[in-house]
Amino acid sequence: MSKTRRISYLAAAASALALAATACGAPEEDEEGRGAVPDDATDCANYEDYGDLEGETVSILGSIRDVEADEMMEAWSYFESCTGATIEYEGSGEFEADMKVRVDGGNAPDIALFPQPGLMSNFTDSLVPASEELSALATEGWSEDWINYGTIDGTLYAAPHSSNAKSFIWYSPSFFADNGYEVPQTWDELIALSDTIAGSGVTPWCAGFESGGATGWPGTDWIEDIVLREGTDIYDQWVNHEIPFNDPQIVTAIDKAGSILKNEDYIYGGTDTVSSTAFQEAGFPILDGGCALSRQASFYGAMWPADTTVAEDGDVFAFRFPESNEGDNTMLVGGEFVAAFSDSEATEAVRQFLASELYHNARLQTGPWSTARQGVDPANATTPINQFATEILIDPAVTVRFDGSDLMPGEVGASSFWTGIIEWVDGDKDSQQMADDIEASWP
Structure with a gap:
């Protein structure tokens, strides 16, 4: 089991104590802005470049479940309604084992959200390398450190998805x-x-x-x-x-x-x-x-008791793990990577969308989440701790390293x-x- 996957699941379970989300349709905005998405994400004009995908289905397997999965699906629901595509998401509590069984059995998902770069590399022979368009989006959106974790033997296979600030x-x-x-x-x-x-x-x-x-x-x-x-x-x-x-x-x-x-x-x-x-x-x-x-890590913000104010002037907040060497600016991170086992037009469109600024800004607003995607507005995050984490993660001056035990x-x-x-x-x-x-x- 991956540490990152367990964190994601447990954070989602804790979030359920404090908020409810729906898997499709635009939910009512609550007092903290949860559920709201930027106007750009609801405007079908912003999805025209993905083409007409009416009747196409793309399957995604990941370790994200429960409330967090609902919030993630809400962030791509407008892509579905505007392009006509259907994204079938399945969250697995045994992601690592399920991936091996499915790939070995010739039943791999179109896309998998890998929480461990090391695990992803086990499936290199079955993965579809990133297209020129996806590579350009990834290079535009993430620092070299992040791109390297989606790269195997010099070939980019996966753009990042979520990012956790762990230090x-x-x-x-x-x-x-x-x-x-x-x-x-x-x-x-x-x-x-x-x-x-x-x-x-x-x-x-x-x-x-x-x-x-x-x-x-x-x-x-x-x-x-x-x-x-x-x-x-x-x-x-x-x-x-x-x-x-x-x-x-x-x-x-x-x-x-x-x-x-x-x-x-x-x-x-x-x-x-x-x-x-x-x-x-x-x-x-x-x-x-x-x-x-x-x-x-930053995900712990979702685990405090429901009546806890998590803010810089609240009951609890976080500061960065101090440096040992003067001038260093580092952050231990975790996250998922979007890898594909299918080269269909619809799969490629979904991969490009999940690497877009449009998606990451929307996902910030559908529930507690953080990202390292350049170009997003950290103010879109629904909680102060996720805004703080995103500010750090998108700062090009910060040197990131992925969770060592997951590598x-x-x-x-x-x-x-x-x-x-x-x-x-x-x-x-x-x-x-x-x-x-x-x-x-x-x-």
């Missing part, structure tokens, strides 16, 4: 204001702030790595964030196994994470609760002053890394032992 630390703006705390800009400032908060009698950090059968993945994000901030070259070498998992630089990064996650003075409930605390609820003690900080082989990124981080945080293994064992598992 976020959640906090209470009022708690910071009341105590005169400033958002830390460096790792050293983050540790100094943590010490100050601990000295005041408040526990600095909340953390939870429990996620059912995927327990451990929230801990991998911690390591990825820290390795990325040690240097993009180190991060790339690590993810691509050009240096071993137990390289001294990686062991040092794990120890660095441990200075927070294995510090009894820092962790709400004690370090022995981290592995058993559900990640969905791990940050909630921030609301009543139980802790001050919790590291989690690593499944035996590592979705197995030994997960179990290793739990054994480590529980104190059963030290950083070197954890790294050695994961390195030994690398296929």
Whole structure:
């Protein structure tokens, strides 16, 4: 199972507590503007270049389900009504397994939304390369970093879809204001702030790595964030196994994470609760002053209790994970990629539409979502946290790197890394032992 897919599903489930959406037709706009789409998206004149697709059907398989899937389908409903095409979407809870079965059985969907570039590369022989037109849209719309993740052996196969900003630390703006705390800009400032908060009698950090059968993945994000901030070259070498998992630089990064996650003075409930605390609820003690900080991605904005105001002047908000090196400007990201198994005219039209500024602006307005697509207006996002995330993601000055465990082989990124981080945080293994064992598992 992909970490990104699980996040997407869980975020959608949490969203259901706060809002309702419909899968077709324009819904009523609520007080937060959810459900509204830009006028451009409802004007059929903007779809003329896609041609007359009356009677054509395009199937899409993805890992996105429930409310989030409804919001996504609403964003392309005007494409359907204006072109005459029908998009049949199916959200799978076992996307990775289903893709293999369908492709092996000669029953691949026309389009698949891959949450893992590494998984997508397993199907290279069956994928349809991007056309010149789609390649031009992708190059216009995304930075080179993003394009590279949709590229296999020098050929572009997939433009990005959604994008999550993962390097976020959640906090209470009022708690910071009341105590005169400033958002830390460096790792050293983050540790100094943590010490100050601990000295005041408040526990600095909340953390939870429990996620059912995927327990451990929230801990991998911690390591990825820290390795990325040690240097993009180190991060790339690590993810691509050009240096071993137990390289001294990686062991040092794990120890660095441990200075927070294995510090009894820092962790709400004690370090022995981290592995058993559900990640969905791990940050909630921030609301009543139980802790001050919790590291989690932008999608976490949809998981707070329904009466929580998630805004820069609200109950909770997030700031960027601080840099270790002066002048760096990095962001760990996740997302999906739009890959095709069919070269039909209708499939090509849908691929081009899903890569368009028109679609991404509309999708921002049909529900909580963020994108790295250049040209969108972040103000179209339905929540402050998604606006903040989109502002970061479309900033060409920000260097992005995809979630490392989603790029690593499944035996590592979705197995030994997960179990290793739990054994480590529980104190059963030290950083070197954890790294050695994961390195030994690398296929």
